[in-house]
Amino acid sequence: MSAQIINGKEIAAAIRAEIKEKVAALNEQGTEVTLAVVLVGENPASQVYVRNKIRACKECGFINREILLPETAAEEELLQKVDELNEDPKVNGILVQLPLPSHMDEDRVIRRIDPVKDVDGFHPQSVGALSIGLPGFVSCTPAGIIQILHRQGIDCDGKECVIVGRSNIVGKPMGMLMLRENATVTMAHSHTKNLKEVCRRADILITAIGKPKFFNHEYIKDGAVVIDCGINRDENGKLCGDVDTEDILEKAKAVTPVPGGVGPMTIAMLMYNCVDAIRLQRR
Numbered sequence: 001m002s003a004q005i006i007n008g009k010e011i012a013a014a015i016r017a018e019i020k021e022k023v024a025a026l027n028e029q030g031t032e033v034t035l036a037v038v039l040v041g042e043n044p045a046s047q048v049y050v051r052n053k054i055r056a057c058k059e060c061g062f063i064n065r066e067i068l069l070p071e072t073a074a075e076e077e078l079l080q081k082v083d084e085l086n087e088d089p090k091v092n093g094i095l096v097q098l099p100l101p102s103h104m105d106e107d108r109v110i111r112r113i114d115p116v117k118d119v120d121g122f123h124p125q126s127v128g129a130l131s132i133g134l135p136g137f138v139s140c141t142p143a144g145i146i147q148i149l150h151r152q153g154i155d156c157d158g159k160e161c162v163i164v165g166r167s168n169i170v171g172k173p174m175g176m177l178m179l180r181e182n183a184t185v186t187m188a189h190s191h192t193k194n195l196k197e198v199c200r201r202a203d204i205l206i207t208a209i210g211k212p213k214f215f216n217h218e219y220i221k222d223g224a225v226v227i228d229c230g231i232n233r234d235e236n237g238k239l240c241g242d243v244d245t246e247d248i249l250e251k252a253k254a255v256t257p258v259p260g261g262v263g264p265m266t267i268a269m270l271m272y273n274c275v276d277a278i279r280l281q282r283r
């Protein structure tokens with residue numbers, strides 16, 4: 001039997017439609033939702049990401065503020081911009097597009113964002129809140145994966161979940177969220193021994209390593225759900241994930257494709273966080 005290909009685009013569109021309704025209801029009560037997006041420099045990939053985020057903002061009925069700083073801007077200038085946005089009561093969410101130019105300290109910039117406006121969920125306070133179950137923003141890609149699992153009716157309770165990759169924005173928050181779902185969680189990384197065997201334990205395998213088509217059928221347990229976060233280019237320059245999707249179709253029960261799987265969920269969850277910001281800011 002061939003695996004189900006999970007349609008992340010469709011799930012993301014449903015979430016954006018729900019958000020649009022919530023925003024319309026907020027607007028009726030006189031509340032607007034405003035996201036400020038800060039882009040430093042002209043990194044082409046970042047420009048595409050920012051453009052997509054702004055398009056999603058418009059679709060959901062948000063007010064959008066785009067702040068462009070030149071590549072040569074001093075870190076202090078960016079920090080001052082963040083301070084202004086922190087203090088502006090009309091701004092609900094602040095997103096500083098990463099990566100920043102090499103002369104800037106990303107950690108310092110992220111720490112400067114007011115945690116109640118940290119819609120990317122990267123601030124140490126957001127990360128800490130997630131790990132001890134307090135309210136706060138959750139990093140968008142892992143939050144999107146939880147939505148995929150819930151909306152596909154995939155029960156995580158008591159399941160073996162293996163997450164490969166332990167970055168601060170994907171792997172680690174993913175681990176915390178899967179614990180919250182009552183899965184038995186294994187975090188694997190580049191030092192993990194016998195990775196194939198470890199992955200073959202997984203009822204739910206989540207891959208976030210950034211290596212094109214690394215995971216083939218040898219890593220997959222029969223009937224596993226495979227969630228592929230990777231966004232990579234194959235040898236022909238074509239977009240692909242960390243998983244060799246074709247090769248695992250006969251073993252897995254369900255798999256997210258790349259493109260069209262986890263990717264679209266990330267922006268949908270950013271929109272979700274912006275609406276949630278209103279709730280957190282009212283507390």
Ligand code: NDP
Binds near residue numbers: 229232
């Ligand atoms: P990082 O480069 O920050 O982290 C990669 C992780 O993978 C590290 O923990 C590393 O281990 C581990 N790793 C690398 N090689 C191996 C290996 N051979 N075996 C086991 N573990 C390995 O990546 P990110 O988390 O930022 O991104 C991962 C992928 O997800 C990328 O393709 C990225 O483009 C994509 N991504 C997609 C998003 C989306 O919207 N869908 C959002 C963010 C990322 P160690 O810690 O030991 O070095």
